[in-house]
Amino acid sequence: MKDIGKIVHLFVSQIGEKQRVEKKQLTLDEKGITEDKFYNKNIQRSILITATSSYDLALEKNISMPFGTLGENMLIDYNPYHLPSGTKLHIGDDVILEISQYCTMCEHLSDVDKRLPTLLKNDRGIFAKVIQDGSIKEGDKIYM
Numbered sequence: 001m002k003d004i005g006k007i008v009h010l011f012v013s014q015i016g017e018k019q020r021v022e023k024k025q026l027t028l029d030e031k032g033i034t035e036d037k038f039y040n041k042n043i044q045r046s047i048l049i050t051a052t053s054s055y056d057l058a059l060e061k062n063i064s065m066p067f068g069t070l071g072e073n074m075l076i077d078y079n080p081y082h083l084p085s086g087t088k089l090h091i092g093d094d095v096i097l098e099i100s101q102y103c104t105m106c107e108h109l110s111d112v113d114k115r116l117p118t119l120l121k122n123d124r125g126i127f128a129k130v131i132q133d134g135s136i137k138e139g140d141k142i143y144m
Contacts, residue, residue, distance in 0.1 A: 001090060001143035001144060002143060002144050003142070003143055004142050004143065004144050005076050005078025005141070006077055006078075006141050006142060007074055007091070007137070007139060007140045007142065008067075008075045008076060008077050008138065009022060009067050009074075009075040010022065010023045010025070010026050010073065010075075010136065010137070010138055011023065011067075011072060011075070012033055012035050012036040012037075012073065013036055013037045013071075014035075015037045019069075020068035020071065022067075022068060023035070024137055024138055025135055025136065025137040026073070026135065026136050027133075027134075028047070028097075028133050028134060028136065029130060029133040030043070030130050030133060031043065031046070031130075032046035032047065032129075032130065033046065033073060044100040044101060045101070045129075046127070046129050046130055047073045047074060047097060047127065047128045047129070047130070048070075048071055048072045048073050048074070048103060048125045048127055049072065049073070049074045049080060049089075049097075049125055049127075049128055050070050050071075050072035050074070050075050050076070050124065050125035051076055051077070051078060051080060051081065051123075051125075052076070052077050053079045054070060054120055054123045054124060054125070055067065055070075057120065057123055058113075058119060058120065061115060061119060063112070063115065063116065065112055065113075069109075069112055070109070070120070070124055070125060071106065071124075071125070072125055074136075078142060080099070080126055081102070081122065081123060081125075081126060083099055084099070085099050085101060086098060087099045087144070088131065089128065089142055089144060090142070090143040090144070091136050091140050091141075091142050092134065092135070092136050092137065092140035092141070093134065094132060094133070094134030094135070095130070095133065095135070095136050096130075096132035097128035097130060098128060098131045099126050099127070099128050100127050100128055100129045101126070101127045102122075102126055103124050103125040103126055103127055
């Protein structure tokens with residue numbers, strides 16, 4: 001397997017919170033992220049992975065926003081947007097994720113900046129489902 005990057009930040013959505021809550025570690029199983037409010041809602045969209053390059057692209061247009069704004073669960077330092085559905089990502093010691101679909105742009109991001117939906121149309125993130133459960137943490141390496 002080839003080392004392609006690492007996890008920079010982890011986030012969950014919690015009931016009653018408008019913004020993502022940052023976590024140092026997440027527990028995953030076949031239904032998604034166990035502590036996320038979307039757990040067991042849509043297995044194909046269990047985890048949203050976003051690259052730091054998405055934030056860099058926004059910053060190039062003077063759109064500054066904190067990590068987590070794009071709705072990601074995993075922020076990584078590798079751009080996976082070119083990878084096809086079915087690609088498996090091995091994370092840390094145990095977890096295997098499979099890319100399931102590309103993320104469509106949510107119009108609520110225009111509340112952050114009206115240019116975001118157009119700017120990040122193909123660069124917001126990808127969804128993955130859990131193939132092998134376990135825990136992931138910030139700094140974990142990602143392999144293909």
